[in-house]
Amino acid sequence: MFEELKERVCAANLRLVAEGLVVHTWGNASGLDSSRQCMVIKPSGVPYDCLTPDQMVVVSLDRGEVVEGNLKPSSDAPTHLVLYRAFKQIGGIVHTHSFYATAWAQARREIPALGTTHADYCHGPVPCTRLMTTGEIQTDYEANTGQVIIERFNQLDPAMCPGVLVASHGPFAWGTTVDEAVQHAIILEHLARLAVETLRLNPSAKPMQRALLKKHFFRKHGPGAYYGQK
Amino acid sequence: MFEELKERVCAANLRLVAEGLVVHTWGNASGLDSSRQCMVIKPSGVPYDCLTPDQMVVVSLDRGEVVEGNLKPSSDAPTHLVLYRAFKQIGGIVHTHSFYATAWAQARREIPALGTTHADYCHGPVPCTRLMTTGEIQTDYEANTGQVIIERFNQLDPAMCPGVLVASHGPFAWGTTVDEAVQHAIILEHLARLAVETLRLNPSAKPMQRALLKKHFFRKHGPGAYYGQK
């Protein structure tokens, strides 16, 4: 069971390396099997150069127990579970320590919407969580990482901003599938770098025009979209 | 018909990817068939890895109607049409979201002429358009993008500066052919990056000597050019 999803999750993890988003073993991708209420995720600390689909670990969404697989799941698995439970519309999650997105997370700044490249994917800034407290870190750290993300999205729609920066840590991205989550992780890194360079040229650069933000986002998303083929 | 131009336009689009100027589907190249008053352009939102010449879309220059092709043209097609109509001497246009040129566009700054690398191609700064208004964005957005470019070139000669930055958006480059437009997009990105690094070292760096700007531009262009072979 889960064979097809295991293959896609394994391929997604390998694509993160190929795209330069993951160095060493710093990153993980998971996909949701919503009919069976299970998550398929990369095992913890296994080198990418020998990663195979049958090493993927299946974890139950409700209890967080390993349902299938001989290896321990990624140590960030509890973060993924918390996000799947809260964001009903997502089916894939990616966590990386990619350079520019991680720099924004370490700088504890949200990524402002500075131009149309950003607006094509995010209807507003990419938010940054608050710092986690000592208590949240010492007990259930990984699950609490998910909680501060949910807290940050209290007034936001995860479908209108497919990623977040966890302060002092790094980015998480999501999508309706694990493949889309990978795509969003790639784009998030690109937007992070583009915003860095923009602020280098103009440290007081203002966010883009509100009308332009709406125009570009809804040109690609929602019922009025006209970008791409039918 | 248009077979040769379709092949060149398709190859031009693929070269943008190979040169690292286009990420995802963010970019498009078009070429003009001036005898038949038609533009050949990339289809909208089609992945680059399966792009073929027969997918290119032929659009009439006067009415902007699809003359040949089964796919929708690039959503930026109206911008290309406006530029071909206004800049009589050009035969190819390229739009990208390349990193450094887009950073300048997002910073809403023109790229100053800081050295001979720049002067070999642009006889002055690479200009940046004004911000588009809410009205211009909400109605005929893509055509109006072309209009603000033309407005910016009111006192400028497109043959002496083969590109522009659209504020909050990104660069457009052009040339006498689609191949030359690609070449200019590559060079524009290079100049953008070089200027960023220069300002990092010297935030108050002054434009180059006027005589040197003229010398290098006219060493390569116009009747007195002596660079290259006969």
Place this chain on the structure above:
Amino acid sequence: MFEELKERVCAANLRLVAEGLVVHTWGNASGLDSSRQCMVIKPSGVPYDCLTPDQMVVVSLDRGEVVEGNLKPSSDAPTHLVLYRAFKQIGGIVHTHSFYATAWAQARREIPALGTTHADYCHGPVPCTRLMTTGEIQTDYEANTGQVIIERFNQLDPAMCPGVLVASHGPFAWGTTVDEAVQHAIILEHLARLAVETLRLNPSAKPMQRALLKKHFFRKHGPGAYYGQK
């Protein structure tokens, strides 16, 4: 004798080039044979593209004499010897002039612990040595380079911070084996670059929460570690 270690040290030196940490001949890796109290190190100034295991030089740990090999050892060999004698727990050393770590060394700044990527490997900042004096430079320069490193680690545990920046010079990294030392040199460069980008975005970025630093370091190291497989 030493054949296996020579192969590993040669491969380690070549990996430094493949990973982009070494330009020209600027760098060297060594490994320790603790049972025979000898160090195997790269020869001095030999081009990497024709480096072979039998060119590696074996040097005695106590007297610093060549025990095996026809070539002169790396001119930095005395630095390596001083470190092996002082840091009993290490078995491999790597010295490079990698970009970002060298920039920190030239800027004479320690690399602060700004996020979890850093905390996974270093339990605190990556320290920078004091400037060497004219006397230390003119006499026994290479051995004194080792001495200022040891002086800097007076209150620090080399096992909790696998590298150092030598002011006006560049990084040294170490590990229990030469392979781990290479891995740490790669990670040190990554952390150096990540910290540069973070400070660009927020020049007054504060070190990460103390509890988070501990959490991430000890999630991977020591008796309570739970990252990775058993």
Place this chain on the structure above:
Amino acid sequence: MFEELKERVCAANLRLVAEGLVVHTWGNASGLDSSRQCMVIKPSGVPYDCLTPDQMVVVSLDRGEVVEGNLKPSSDAPTHLVLYRAFKQIGGIVHTHSFYATAWAQARREIPALGTTHADYCHGPVPCTRLMTTGEIQTDYEANTGQVIIERFNQLDPAMCPGVLVASHGPFAWGTTVDEAVQHAIILEHLARLAVETLRLNPSAKPMQRALLKKHFFRKHGPGAYYGQK
């Protein structure tokens, strides 16, 4: 005649492209045949992807006339000639518009000696010329480019600093052979980038200790050198 030197000069030009120092046709390398008092140089504006040894142009050192070859020499040939005549110890010259060195040239700043990587090759800062005057630009521009370099080296030894930055333009590097000149152009670019990153971290970074500068330069150069094999 000149066959061997033509091959080496052609290979040197191609290596500049492979090393990423030359974009488009912006760069040229030449070598000196001192016995015959001729320079072999790349032709002007010929694409690198079809460059062959027999296209190289032979120019007489004294009169600057084409002695062999069917193509026009590089438009920068007069600069090369002026340098060969003035710097008796050099046998190869390379000119590029490489990123970081050109950024320093455009910023009109010399590259300070900030660490041992620099000191291994340059016994002091890499100097930057003064701005050329309108008169110098309008008449004999390329020869005058050589003259401002010589003027800048009035009190300097070209053997102790194998390159220079021409203000508002870019770097020239040299060596005893064309291969060494290429090597120095590569290293100059590396040093330029390293210094940029250092100043980003510490805008008031001071030059390295004088004793360390001497130590590293003379560890590699001159009668007391002990780096490398005999």
